[in-house]
Amino acid sequence: METSLQIPLLTLLFTAAVSENVALYYFLGICPLISISADLRASFNMGLMVCVVMLITTAANWVVCNHLLKPLALEYLQLLFFVSIIAAVVQLLEQFLDRFFPSIYEVFGIFLPLITVNCAILGVAMFAVLREYSLVQSLVFAAGSGIGWWLVICIIASVRRRIDLTVVPVHLGKTGITMLIAAVIALAFSGITELMGGGL
Amino acid sequence: MQALLVVLLINAFIFILCALVALSGQFLRQSGEADLTVNKGVAHQVGRGQSLLPALAEAGVFLPAACGGKGTCGRCEVKVIAGGSAVTPMETILLSPQHLQALARLACQVKIRQNIEIEVAESLLAAKLLRARLESSQTVAEDIKTLQFSIQGNEELVFKPGQYLQIFYQMPWERVLRAYSISSPDSVKNGFSLDVQRVSGGVVSSYLHQLQPGVELEISGPFGEMFLSDENAHYPIILVAGGVGLAPLRSILEKLRELGFQKPVWLFHGARSRRNLYCEEYFRDLAKSNESFRYFPALSNPLLEEGWVGSRGMIHELLEQQQFADAAAVVAFVCGPTPMMQAVTKVLVAKGVASDRILTDPFDFS
Numbered sequence: 396m397e398t399s400l401q402i403p404l405l406t407l408l409f410t411a412a413v414s415e416n417v418a419l420y421y422f423l424g425i426c427p428l429i430s431i432s433a434d435l436r437a438s439f440n441m442g443l444m445v446c447v448v449m450l451i452t453t454a455a456n457w458v459v460c461n462h463l464l465k466p467l468a469l470e471y472l473q474l475l476f477f478v479s480i481i482a483a484v485v486q487l488l489e490q491f492l493d494r495f496f497p498s499i500y501e502v503f504g505i506f507l508p509l510i511t512v513n514c515a516i517l518g519v520a521m522f523a524v525l526r527e528y529s530l531v532q533s534l535v536f537a538a539g540s541g542i543g544w545w546l547v548i549c550i551i552a553s554v555r556r557r558i559d560l561t562v563v564p565v566h567l568g569k570t571g572i573t574m575l576i577a578a579v580i581a582l583a584f585s586g587i588t589e590l591m592g593g594g595l
Numbered sequence: 596m597q598a599l600l601v602v603l604l605i606n607a608f609i610f611i612l613c614a615l616v617a618l619s620g621q622f623l624r625q626s627g628e629a630d631l632t633v634n635k636g637v638a639h640q641v642g643r644g645q646s647l648l649p650a651l652a653e654a655g656v657f658l659p660a661a662c663g664g665k666g667t668c669g670r671c672e673v674k675v676i677a678g679g680s681a682v683t684p685m686e687t688i689l690l691s692p693q694h695l696q697a698l699a700r701l702a703c704q705v706k707i708r709q710n711i712e713i714e715v716a717e718s719l720l721a722a723k724l725l726r727a728r729l730e731s732s733q734t735v736a737e738d739i740k741t742l743q744f745s746i747q748g749n750e751e752l753v754f755k756p757g758q759y760l761q762i763f764y765q766m767p768w769e770r771v772l773r774a775y776s777i778s779s780p781d782s783v784k785n786g787f788s789l790d791v792q793r794v795s796g797g798v799v800s801s802y803l804h805q806l807q808p809g810v811e812l813e814i815s816g817p818f819g820e821m822f823l824s825d826e827n828a829h830y831p832i833i834l835v836a837g838g839v840g841l842a843p844l845r846s847i848l849e850k851l852r853e854l855g856f857q858k859p860v861w862l863f864h865g866a867r868s869r870r871n872l873y874c875e876e877y878f879r880d881l882a883k884s885n886e887s888f889r890y891f892p893a894l895s896n897p898l899l900e901e902g903w904v905g906s907r908g909m910i911h912e913l914l915e916q917q918q919f920a921d922a923a924a925v926v927a928f929v930c931g932p933t934p935m936m937q938a939v940t941k942v943l944v945a946k947g948v949a950s951d952r953i954l955t956d957p958f959d960f961s
Contacts, residue, residue, distance in 0.1 A: 483612040490624075493625075
């Protein structure tokens with residue numbers, strides 16, 4: 396992966412969302428992807444929430460890392476700081492929605508706290524720092540990753556609706572078939588990349 | 596020096612984050628009061644922003660909540676007529692679509708944001724918050740103790756045989772609730788007894804097992820739909836218990852004994868080995884002195900040294916071998932682990948007992 400600072404933002408967005416999709420290429424955030432994709436509506440909400448949280452936490456983590464940890468040469472504490480920031484941001488967001496947007500809060504319900512432990516969020520924040528993106532690039536990368544994850548969970552949920560009506564081999568079970576669906580979608584995503592000319 | 600600095604920095608950072616969350620919690624918390632109307636009665640003023648379960652407790656209505664309000668036991672079911680928040684995913688797991696359509700909700704999952712109107716089963720309104728003092732504690736079988744409590748402060752516990760109550764236990768970080776069936780007859784109103792099995796890793800059961808007489812506990816109750824009604828007492832009765840599931844059935848049996856065993860009563864008690872079987876002597880004596888009462892213990896894994904000559908196997912297998920005259924009139928009470936209750940229910944139905952006359956009370960270890 397390039398560490399260059401000169402990647403066009405649109406390319407970065409597309410790469411993060413499709414060709415190097417956080418779920419299908421890096422296998423991050425797989426647990427909610429499999430458990431929540433049983434329901435399309437819930438998947439949509441979860442994906443949206445992941446997008447929002449990813450944007451906020453990546454920005455917050457970028458600032459903390461570049462303006463607090465790096466000057467003090469404490470980059471090795473990244474993980475600890477990032478995890479705490481994500482937990483705090485999710486808590487704050489939960490309180491905020493509960494107070495000002497109760498209807499949205501109720502729609503998300505249990506999914507909001509679940510995001511705290513979504514490794515895709517942590518992964519994206521760490522990638523952004525590791526690849527030495529600027530703040531704007533980090534935000535674009537986070538947005539792309541979030542949208543990509545959202546897209547994938549919605550696609551898997553849509554396919555699973557059809558699967559519910561078919562006979563799945565017993566030993567494959569719900570999880571097994573979902574993994575297979577994810578694999579096929581991953582192939583499709585890499586196919587799109589090739590269509591676009593590849594080598595993005 | 597550097598290490599110390601790092602530790603300080605981490606602590607300071609986490610402290611700032613926690614302070615931020617706590618502060619915003621204070622700042623963003625919903626304030627004010629809302630009206631809570633129960634069963635079209637008087638409106639109670641309760642704090643906004645909390646869930647319905649503690650709000651109801653504020654209004655003097657104590658719902659059963661074996662999970663302590665986490666939305667996992669499904670016992671705090673109420674009907675929300677108006678003003679409820681949206682249905683949460685936890686509720687869709689525990690309540691069927693038909694239930695939800697009929698406005699059923701779990702009180703612990705409903706958040707109070709506006710004036711709210713609910714309906715609660717009348718029987719639940721009888722539940723009270725009481726203080727009970729442990730009078731005696733007796734080991735009756737391996738890991739099972741019978742605890743005798745007395746009610747404090749001129750209060751009475753009015754319950755029906757077969758019902759259960761909840762015990763509050765204050766842990767350093769949270770208050771937990773556990774449900775225990777009452778094993779004493781309902782004729783005693785100023786006290787009750789509980790049969791408590793110690794569960795490995797069980798916080799409350801371990802606490803109750805080491806409790807010394809004289810200690811006071813907070814309880815609420817009575818709760819439960821499995822009980823001996825006045826009408827049922829006039830039918831032949833089959834009692835089937837698995838392990839410590841005997842507790843509510845002991846209460847029912849005592850009531851039937853007081854009534855003089857007007858109709859035949861069969862008690863089936865399944866346990867792992869003889870050391871898990873309790874009240875055996877008492878039931879054997881009772882069966883000797885009363886013709887209409889019959890006692891059938893069965894052990895699934897009797898130990899060699901116990902010299903058990905009685906029935907072996909699972910309790911539903913023993914039940915299967917028995918013949919019941921007039922099975923259609925029988926009322927059955929079944930209490931034990933869920934798989935045992937399912938097996939027993941199946942056998943009872945096959946014997947001709949009407950499924951709506953089979954009353955069950957699952958006990959789940961938690």
